[in-house]
Amino acid sequence: MKRLFIVLFACLLISTTVPDMASANSPTSLVSTARNYIGTPYSYGGSTTSGFDCSGYTQFIFKKEGISIPRSTGQQYAMGTSVKKGDLKTGDLVFFNTSGNGVSHVGIYIGSNRFIHSSTSKGVTISSINDPAYWGKRYLGARRVAKFNHEKVVAYEPATASEVEPKYVTRAEIAETLVKELGLETTETTITFSDVSKEHPNYNAIMAVANAGVFSGNDGKFNPEDSLTRAQLAKIIVEAFGLEGSAKTSYTDVPSDHWATEYIDILAYNHVASGYEDGSFGLNDKLTDKQFQKIIDRLNQ
Secondary structure, three states: OHHHHHHHHHHHHHHHHOOOOEEOOOHHHHHHHHHOOOOOOEOOOOEEOOEEOHHHHHHHHHHHOOOOOOOOHHHHHOOOEEEOHHHOOOOOEEEEOOOOOOOOEEEEEEEOOEEEEEEOOOEEEEEEOOOOOOHHHHEEEEEEOEEOOOOOOOOOEOOHHHOOOOOEOEHHHHHHHHHHHHOOOOOOOOOOEOOEOOOOOOHHHHHHHHHOOOOOOEOOEOOOOOEOEHHHHHHHHHHHHOOOOOOOOOOOOOOOOOOOHHHHHHHHHOOOOOOEOOOOOOOOOEOEHHHHHHHHHHHOO
């Protein structure tokens, strides 16, 4: 009888200390909730909107989505199921060794090689798991602690001809968005553009994307007010977010030997961008702000 009690107690202990993988509404909901707290300051031991440490933030966000996870980074690393880096999905917890003594930092993977977390320097922010300057060298692994419906449905883009006075997104505006999405930082640089002075309102963002090699200028100029074509953006998005894979597409205006075909196929495979209802991709169309925002939204799904 005593032995039976011990066995039952042990089973109860395991079931209460190692949570089962819970179900949640959607990864989009989780990311949306997590983004609401960007800019919240870091606070050691913090687990409220006044300030978060890394595991306090992840626990807070998952609780908002109806999922209970342990408080400490070590406890979170011990739960769920292990996930290979190449198999990461939105909502997975990603872990890093920032102290030199094993797991010491955690964040939430939000897709496209990015994670949202509470960092000691910036508070809640978005960074790249492959950042060569810091996070890429310290990545430890990932755990899946919740089940999401990851199905993506991508509708056709509205034809540009039907848009009324479309607003075309500028290179400077794209730079600003990529800095936020990729968590890029402005560092000392020897890069200069003759048409971008230090007083330019987008100077820091332009320098950050240029330093990161995301995209640069031509003949010493950045041309901040110029537009990009949809083909040009395809290349930038694929390389900036490290997208992989390929879907066989057959857009009427994209020859198989065109320089952008590979990038467009990768976007299609990742359900990031599609063509128009008439079967074309709009290879040389200028990118509108609505189209650009849709692409960013899909990267965050």
